[in-house]
Amino acid sequence: xxxxxxxxxxxxxxxxxxxxxxxxxxxxxxxxxxxxxxxxxxxxxxxxxxxxxxxxxxxxxxxxxxxxxxxxxxxxxxxxxxxxxxxxxxxxxxxxxxxxxxxxxxxxxxxxxxxxxxxxxxxxxxxxxxxxxxxxxxxxxxxxxxxxxxxxxxxxxxxxxxxxxxxxxxxxxxxxxxxxxxxxxxxxxxxxxxxxxxxxxxxxxxxxxxxxxxxxxxxxxxxxxxxxxxxxxxxxxxxxxxxxxxxxxxxxxxxxxxxxxxxxxxxxxxxxxxxxxxxxxxxxxxxxxxxxxxxxxxxxxxxxxxxxxxxxxxxxxxxxxxxxxxxxxxxxxxxxxxxxxxxxxxxxxxxxxxxxxxxxxxxxxxxxxxxxxxxxx
Numbered sequence: 001x002x003x004x005x006x007x008x009x010x011x012x013x014x015x016x017x018x019x020x021x022x023x024x025x026x027x028x029x030x031x032x033x034x035x036x037x038x039x040x041x042x043x044x045x046x047x048x049x050x051x052x053x054x055x056x057x058x059x060x061x062x063x064x065x066x067x068x069x070x071x072x073x074x075x076x077x078x079x080x081x082x083x084x085x086x087x088x089x090x091x092x093x094x095x096x097x098x099x100x101x102x103x104x105x106x107x108x109x110x111x112x113x114x115x116x117x118x119x120x121x122x123x124x125x126x127x128x129x130x131x132x133x134x135x136x137x138x139x140x141x142x143x144x145x146x147x148x149x150x151x152x153x154x155x156x157x158x159x160x161x162x163x164x165x166x167x168x169x170x171x172x173x174x175x176x177x178x179x180x181x182x183x184x185x186x187x188x189x190x191x192x193x194x195x196x197x198x199x200x201x202x203x204x205x206x207x208x209x210x211x212x213x214x215x216x217x218x219x220x221x222x223x224x225x226x227x228x229x230x231x232x233x234x235x236x237x238x239x240x241x242x243x244x245x246x247x248x249x250x251x252x253x254x255x256x257x258x259x260x261x262x263x264x265x266x267x268x269x270x271x272x273x274x275x276x277x278x279x280x281x282x283x284x285x286x287x288x289x290x291x292x293x294x295x296x297x298x299x300x301x302x303x304x305x306x307x308x309x310x311x312x313x314x315x316x317x318x319x320x321x322x323x324x325x326x327x328x329x330x331x332x333x334x335x336x337x338x339x340x341x342x343x344x345x346x347x348x349x350x351x352x353x354x355x356x357x358x359x360x361x362x363x364x365x366x367x368x369x370x371x372x373x374x375x376x377x
Contacts, residue, residue: 012036012062014090016077016099016107017122018043020053021277025183026098027058029353035096036062038069042076044104047238050207064093078104082114091116096360098122098159105135112145112154118360120159124182125274125296127214132158133170146172157360162296165273178356183349184341185277187252188284195286195334196260200230202319203262203287205278207235209246218269225312226266229319234258235278259285264322264333266315270294283341288333290318300340306332 013035015027027037038059043052059069068089075086082090090097094117099107101121111119123132136142148154150172158166158173159180166177204226209219219241222233234247250258259265259282267279267289275296279289290307291297292315298308306329309315321329342348
């Protein structure tokens with residue numbers, strides 16, 4: 001069965017992700033395929049959920065009865081189990097459930113146990129060598145969860161943002177991998193190629209420095225490996241360290257300006273299965289980005305680009321050249337990094353989502369929900 005771009009798809013999706021940047025991208029994408037989409041209104045009160053957001057405006061696009069929407073809005077999907085009433089509402093009104101998979105395992109595990117439609121674990125990569133599979137043994141019914149995934153009883157799918165995330169997962173999860181790439185934030189394209197580069201400083205990303213051992217270690221590596229470079233460090237902080245180079249939290253308009261004026265951005269991450277949005281945002285603005293091989297930027301690039309480096313020494317050397325105004329290197333980095341952005345362009349992302357949703361529909365949904373709705377082209 002082939003659906004193509006004008007795909008015949010199912011009608012309603014529960015999107016338990018609540019990511020600030022992804023919400024307008026993915027909800028608009030799903031609606032373009034003919035879905036109505038609901039997202040929760042109660043999110044974890046957790047500093048670690050730095051990018052979480054609630055948006056009531058999408059409720060007006062739903063054809064659900066108002067009392068059903070109100071009932072859903074009162075439920076804390078991230079940490080409350082499903083009552084019999086909630087289970088009935090979800091199974092009667094939704095055919096697809098997409099949920100982030102994090103330390104808040106309740107929405108995914110409840111869906112695997114109780115949801116009759118298809119469940120997509122929306123994953124963006126964990127820090128090496130952590131696996132999403134490692135969350136399953138924490139459940140008291142872990143063998144049952146794995147069994148349901150293996151037998152297809154839960155109609156489970158592993159919706160990976162990058163095509164290598166499944167490579168270290170449990171075999172049952174590897175077998176259900178779908179490529180659902182992340183889209184690029186549309187707001188940034190209003191400032192595409194507006195880079196000025198007059199600050200004469202290198203920009204680094206490092207959030208949550210004081211309160212996270214992981215990011216605290218990254219901060220220490222930055223200040224040690226690049227101690228001779230003039231730098232600014234940005235990212236949402238719960239508590240700012242005693243370092244004037246660490247910037248306070250800023251609204252989006254100030255972030256655009258930061259990228260525009262930074263001489264370059266340095267992204268030294270070597271995480272093979274995790275990538276922040278920030279270097280991609282900087283690339284859209286046109287900021288030259290220097291990055292280290294071994295990370296996801298190298299994988300997205302597909303080949304060694306002028307901004308790629310093998311060592312901290314090489315990164316320092318290229319950074320000094322950019323800071324010194326080496327126009328040949330600056331131009332080479334800026335023009336070549338568009339290859340990375342192309343991998344996450346609207347066209348590429350749209351087609352991969354079509355392919356994934358088509359696979360779900362043809363392999364799983366048609367047997368459960370035979371009545372499908374058409375999508376206007």
